[in-house]
Amino acid sequence: MTGATEATISASAMPDTADAPILRVSNLTVRFEMLARTVQAVSDVSFEVKRGETFAVVGESGSGKSVTALALTRLLAVPPARIAAGEVILDDRDLLSLSETELRDIRGSDIAYIFQEPMTSLNPSMQIGRQIAEAVERHRNASQSAAMARARELLELVRMPDAESRLAVYPHQLSGGMRQRVMIAIALACDPRLLVADEPTTALDVTIQAGILALLRDLQDQTGTGLILITHDLAVVAETADRMMVMYAGRKVEEGPVDAVLSSPRHPYTEGLMGAVPRLGSSLHADASKPLAEIPGLVPALDRPIAGCAFAPRCSYATGQCRSERPALTTVGQDHVSACFEHARIGTSP
Amino acid sequence: MTATSDTRAPSGRSAYALGWLRQNIYLVLGVAIVGGFAFIAVFAEAIAPYGADEQNLLFALEGPSAAHLVGTDALGRDLLSRVLIGTRHTLTVALTSVAIAAMAGIVLGLISGFVRGWPGRIIDAAVDIALTIPMMVLAIAIAAVMGAGVVGLIVAISISFTPPIARILRGRVLEIREEDFVDAAVMVGVPAWKIMLRHVLPNASTIVVIEASLQAGQAVLVATALGFLGLGVQPPIPEWGTLLGTGREYLQAAPHIVISPGIAISLLVLGFNLLGDGLRDWLDPRIGA
Incomplete structure (x- = not known):
């Protein structure tokens, strides 16, 4: 495992052109305040994401990784959620103190989100070309035809075969992997500085997964976007991330370069x-008889x-x-x- | 079994069409009935053997005959012609008021379902209160205040039919609001009103279409009932409820007068109900019976 990890890490190492972080999260604390009880889902979490870097957030279900992602994009429903403390600084602006209107200008253009479930994240009654163009129109003040042209470009960018004719297609006509490509196209529509991907490949077949991850990595190389990759899949982390943070019970318990942490x-x-x-092939080793460890x-x-x-x-x-x-x-x-x-x-x- | 039935089965496409027809028989019947009445409403003058107001007192209160297939009324007017021409009035009132109710219901339902906080809550409370009043009583009260006539009738029916549409749409909007694609639209920076119109409403529209077509049948009943009570369309306009109301006076001597408008009303209501049920089965198999 270690050897393979090191190989992929060196391959995905980013040139540190700009060392200044594009995102700085400090002391983020999120509570869900309900009638009978208050749940502190995220406690005092701080981290930074640099330009062109892939930062993985790892943990099992309930560790607070998704809430962290939703909180820093202000997608959490307030109430019951409350961001009790912390700062989320994206390019010198604290996202947590912005008004809804200011947020709307930032969402999609500076920060974009890729959801876990490609099957439900696209509007079933809207052609995908229109859905991609919507983001472009919103932020680029583009005309409808210009936005459509950009939508076609984006579909080609995410390697959608036969992009031109797919513009008029509805989501149900596409497979899960293809839909996730559309989601990525929407996320990239306005060259965001930061991309948050919440388990972008969990709902997909392993072979499709690899394709989507490779695509994300290539696009990141091209655009220099910072990527926060939320996942519970350490194989995905080893393959794609530069640095990683492990969360447990709402707290950061370990953070470091992926190769260091995993080795x-x-x-x-x-x-x-x-x-x-x-691990595939583990039966060849001496510990073949050892059952898979659990916590x-x-x-x-x-x-x-x-x-x-x-x-x-x-x-x-x-x-x-x-x-x-x-x-x-x-x-x-x-x-x-x-x-x-x-x-x-x-x-x-x- | 397999070999013989395979060779005898019709070709794929026609088998599919046949299966579709059989599965959606309500829809087919509903479209046929409502479509038939719509055709009559448009071409009533051409179809009707006599004019609506053509009187012949010599043949007053006559039963069915070759000249007057379903008889004549107290003024010797041909009842078949009056019912055929009356289709236009009844259908116009029903469809106009349901269209208005649907639009008002869409606005209220969208806002009350999508906007968190007081606007939604106020609408929701108002709808709750309106739903406690029986629709017919509400319609009679509004018609009485507005005064008899087509406009009053349409206002009365639209107002009393708005709350159910608002309520049913609100439920669907609450469901859709939690869908990932709405969050995805929020995350792209789309403003709330555009999300409502572009992402929520289109996905909730089937339920409005179904409810509205079922309501159209109810609207026919309310319109004719108000006409019957004298609160609706006024004579001599041959609206079906009005025909029933005037025929009531001669119930003993000439019961045939109320039979033809009565059958017309039942048939049209049946048509709308079949249409609504058929649409529901066809568009939304999840909630179909």
């Missing part, structure tokens, strides 16, 4: 996630404060300190941070 994880949760990935237990409920490390109950390294005191993020390597007291022991035991 020597410094948080037991990351290690657990990696152990839970089935025991469940993600904790987030409706009351957790004393100590949220992962402690599921962790084989946990000590008394882990159960009483929450570990802060500490530097464990070059650009590599982990929120674990026992980070030095990771990889040594069971």
